[in-house]
Amino acid sequence: MTTANTEKPAQISREELFKNIISHSKEYGFVFPSSEIYDGLSAVYDYGQLGVELKKNIREYWWKAMTQLHENIVGIDAAIFMHPTTWKASGHVDAFSDPLIDNKDSKKRYRADVLIEEHVAKIEGKIDKEVEKAAKRFGATFDEKMYRTTNPRVLEYQKKAEEINARFKSALEKNDLAEVQQIIVDCEIVCPVSGSRNWTDVRQFNLMFSTQMGSVSEEAGTIYLRPETAQGIFVNFLNVQKTGRMKIPFGIAQTGKAFRNEIVARQFIFRMREFEQMEMQYFVKPGEEMKWYEFWKQARMKWHNSLGIAQDKYRFHDHIKLAHYANAACDIEFEFPFGFKELEGIHSRTDFDLKNHEQFSGKKLQYFDPETNSSYVPYVIETSIGLDRMFLALLSNSYKSETLEDGTIRDVLNLPAFLAPVKVAVLPLVKKDGLPEKAREIMDVLKFDHLCQYDEKDSIGKRYRRQDAIGTPFCITIDHQSLEDSTVTIRHRDDMRQERVSIEKLPAIVEDKVSMKKALKTLTY
RNA sequence: GCGGAAGUAGCUCAUUUGGUAGAGCAUCAGCCUUCCAAGCUGAGGGUGGCCGGUUCGAGCCCGGUCUUCCGCUCCA
Numbered sequence: 005m006t007t008a009n010t011e012k013p014a015q016i017s018r019e020e021l022f023k024n025i026i027s028h029s030k031e032y033g034f035v036f037p038s039s040e041i042y043d044g045l046s047a048v049y050d051y052g053q054l055g056v057e058l059k060k061n062i063r064e065y066w067w068k069a070m071t072q073l074h075e076n077i078v079g080i081d082a083a084i085f086m087h088p089t090t091w092k093a094s095g096h097v098d099a100f101s102d103p104l105i106d107n108k109d110s111k112k113r114y115r116a117d118v119l120i121e122e123h124v125a126k127i128e129g130k131i132d133k134e135v136e137k138a139a140k141r142f143g144a145t146f147d148e149k150m151y152r153t154t155n156p157r158v159l160e161y162q163k164k165a166e167e168i169n170a171r172f173k174s175a176l177e178k179n180d181l182a183e184v185q186q187i188i189v190d191c192e193i194v195c196p197v198s199g200s201r202n203w204t205d206v207r208q209f210n211l212m213f214s215t216q217m218g219s220v221s222e223e224a225g226t227i228y229l230r231p232e233t234a235q236g237i238f239v240n241f242l243n244v245q246k247t248g249r250m251k252i253p254f255g256i257a258q259t260g261k262a263f264r265n266e267i268v269a270r271q272f273i274f275r276m277r278e279f280e281q282m283e284m285q286y287f288v289k290p291g292e293e294m295k296w297y298e299f300w301k302q303a304r305m306k307w308h309n310s311l312g313i314a315q316d317k318y319r320f321h322d323h324i325k326l327a328h329y330a331n332a333a334c335d336i337e338f339e340f341p342f343g344f345k346e347l348e349g350i351h352s353r354t355d356f357d358l359k360n361h362e363q364f365s366g367k368k369l370q371y372f373d374p375e376t377n378s379s380y381v382p383y384v385i386e387t388s389i390g391l392d393r394m395f396l397a398l399l400s401n402s403y404k405s406e407t408l409e410d411g412t413i414r415d416v417l418n419l420p421a422f423l424a425p426v427k428v429a430v431l432p433l434v435k436k437d438g439l440p441e442k443a444r445e446i447m448d449v450l451k452f453d454h455l456c457q458y459d460e461k462d463s464i465g466k467r468y469r470r471q472d473a474i475g476t477p478f479c480i481t482i483d484h485q486s487l488e489d490s491t492v493t494i495r496h497r498d499d500m501r502q503e504r505v506s507i508e509k510l511p512a513i514v515e516d517k518v519s520m521k522k523a524l525k526t527l528t529y
Numbered sequence: 530g531c532g533g534a535a536g537u538a539g540c541u542c543a544u545u546u547g548g549u550a551g552a553g554c555a556u557c558a559g560c561c562u563u564c565c566a567a568g569c570u571g572a573g574g575g576u577g578g579c580c581g582g583u584u585c586g587a588g589c590c591c592g593g594u595c596u597u598c599c600g601c602u603c604c605a
Contacts, residue, residue: 019599031540031555043578043596095605106530106602204530211605231605264604275604327605412566434562461557465565472565481564493564500565 022341025403026272028415032474034058034399035273047270047277054474055395057425057455059280062394063259065423065520066282069307069527070257077255077284078248082236084261085217090235091228093364094357095329096212103184106204116184116206120172123191127165134158181206213263213277229263234386236260237285238357241369241382245287252371252382253296255286259391271342273392280391287382289373290355296385297332297352303527304336304348304387310526311420313401319344329356336389338397347397348389355381398423402475417475418498422520426476427454431467433483435460443482446492449511454518472497478517480510 029035033052037044051059071079091097103116134157139146152158168191175183185206194201213229230236237256244256259282273279288296301320308318321344323333332352337344358369358381370379402418421427430447432439440460447458457476459467464481471479479495481502486492492510493502505513 023598027540037596046596098605104530104603270598329605408565410565414566431564433564436562463563463566463568465563466567468565470566483564495564502564 018341022400024405025341025400028403028473029055029399047275049273049276054425058398058419058423059391059395061423061425062398063282063391065523066307066389067257067259068520068524070255070284073524073527074255076250076253077257078244078250079257080237080240080244081260082233082240082258084230085227086230086235086239088227089364090239091212093360094235095360096231103181103206105185105188105206116188117172119193120168120187120191123193124165124168127161131158131161211265213265231264232262233258233260233281233283234285234357234388237283238361241287241358242367245371252373253286253288255284257284273396274340274345276392281388282391283386283388286385287371288385290380290383293352293354293383293385294332297350300385300387301334301350304350306527308336310523311398317401321346329353340396341400347393348387351386351388353384353386355383357384358382414469414472416472416497419475420523421477421518422523424475424477424518425455426457426471426474427478427518428456428514429467429471429476429479430456430458431464431479431481432460433464433481437484438487439482439484442486446480446482446507446510450514453511453515468495478514
């Protein structure tokens, strides 16, 4: 556009904002593309020196909110490797072992097995039509059984259908995808949308990453990298309930890595192949699940609100179409730079998981309720938040490129102080006159409580800006007056205001400003 | 997976038709000593994503490949 508004700088687009956030993340050591020197690995990212701190702080805040503030919620750390049967019981093995095929013209993707089954059904339909016609023709004397076993046309159709079924079955058994595709070609199956036979190869899509355990490469040696942490909680339900003397309702919390072989992984750390979940499974009495579902919806939203992010950045999204195991489900969505997207899921999972694990393991996964003097399989309310998504939510919400009154630009991360990677920067005003020594003394006191940075390079203003860019909430500046009366200034990141305080009181003041305690106290349940 | 675009220093980007690879910021060392970036001097940093082809000569042209972004598709 040549007629661009030259007076006001154009509002940067959301895409540009997102790009800036990604650049900023890399430039200051929050997030790097994985294996970058080898051109990166698709949809995998590494957390850098500041990213790891921010991520750790978010995790800790979630963990404390869940376990420390709820007497009836305890944490575990289950292994990433789990017995393969776990994933049969959970439904993950069957849910995503489908052979997929694309039509090149319509660009539609189909399950190859469904295409073939539909084709067979069509042939069988033809048989029924023949039978119907014959029945009309012969009237009361019609012997359907006889007709089906003797009529040449019917027999031909039947033979065809059986042949296809047999071929398909054997192809599946041999896991021969080329043969599956050949069946589609031979049957002259067309795409319902484009009507063409222009098919891609058949590909097996596996959601779960697998690997081998032990040196024997038999089928039993194949194990999966968990696609969700929840199952580690379910298989430990009895262990925790018994050893922790837990009474229903109670919860088990867990944070940890999960792995999904996404078809399309995009949008930076929003959808990664390796990611970290923070999940809590809450076991309740059957019939009380909706009460607790509502409770956790509110409780989780309260947690988000305690981070000081504007309420209109969040919304609930109720699931209309429910997964087979759920009787209620919703997402907490956050307005990322690329729109409202799922940040956390709250699901009423019924007794689906525990019941299936009972069935597959043969172990009784029930709770004895002394009140009713009976046992039951508890219902489960799940809260599941993506740690990486929360990280991105905080980052995209706090990244600002401000234009100050004097026209200069200030990049700042308005992170909640208790989550900031670096809590305090200790800065001697100048690099002489004993100020660095004094600053070091202060550093040596504060470093036992908080992650601090010492910086004496460049002008003081430049150092403030550097700290702003990584979200450090407070800068302590040691000046000449400090040597005389043992006071320093604390400079606030968000409004650049400064206050003078005595060095003696510094530890208490800083602790009060960066402690998680205040935020946790707002989470009254 | 399909279509489109892109890949040059840590970041943002230049390099008019093919002819020795640059800037700003950042980083480091020194000077200056100053409470809100951009003072001075100097330095380091690039096999132009990778592989191949055309050419006397390729960052630029061609092919392949990898990665990223946008749209579609998929997302138990």
